[in-house]
């Protein structure tokens with residue numbers, strides 16, 4: 405049976421280590437590298453993916469989901485149905501004006517859904533990463549380029565508690581390989597690796613890690629991820645204020661397209677406290693506080709970001 409090995413690249417250390425392992429163990433002609441560009445990537449990550457291609461001598465195909473049709477279809481729905489549902493004409497016009505595709509997958513997905521994803525409704529992963537990747541993999545089989553696809557996924561069980569539970573269950577076994585269906589098999593070769601193991605793989609082939617790891621980021625990928633914690637939000641606001649400005653614009657656009665006229669990238673962190681407003685600026689203000697969210701931590705707010713700061717000891 406002819407097999408193609410499709411390695412998903414995110415720009416992070418785990419997927420880079422997986423790519424290095426695939427290059428070490430599989431014939432080059434059987435390898436395909438893909439990256440799902442969510443439209444919410446840091447420019448350094450996109451540059452890093454270019455660098456990876458040059459350094460490893462590979463081609464990374466960029467996959468971008470397109471929600472133009474969904475946005476336009478929803479605009480037609482708003483025009484035809486909202487007035488009959490009693491939505492005031494001014495609100496209908498506001499939403500119709502906002503329901504225009506931007507060409508950015510993350511933003512268009514949120515405009516279409518009328519909200520941002522959340523921990524409980526993490527639809528971004530499914531629509532922006534999983535679906536484009538599965539479609540690509542099935543197209544390899546449908547077009548006769550192979551009979552089966554091994555989908556190489558750079559996930560590690562020590563990365564997060566929820567991932568450990570999902571992949572390891574009771575701890576009796578670890579699902580490193582399973583059948584996804586339609587001729588596609590999931591393969592997770594670095595499940596038991598540590599973060600250090602991943603950086604060691606980089607060193608073995610002389611590949612620099614994504615520079616964001618030396619700028620205080622413990623994870624790279626979306627900038628920011630909806631799951632970013634308080635410290636990450638503070639670090640991002642100090643190092644990359646442009647991305648906070650962008651999120652503020654995105655919030656205005658998605659709010660205008662939504663019936664509730666309200667959409668925030670992060671949930672309200674302080675529902676009961678004085679920062680009882682939604683929106684990225686309030687989340688940044690909250691990230692500047694000490695535990696409890698009441699008192700601003702002026703030392704951390706005014707502390708200059710270090711030239712090199714890594715949660716993984718890369719600056720030592």
Ligand code: SF4
Pocket residue numbers: 442444521526528529532533625626628629630631
């Ligand atoms: S990295 Fe975070 S924001 Fe981006 S798709 Fe994944 S869960 Fe969503």
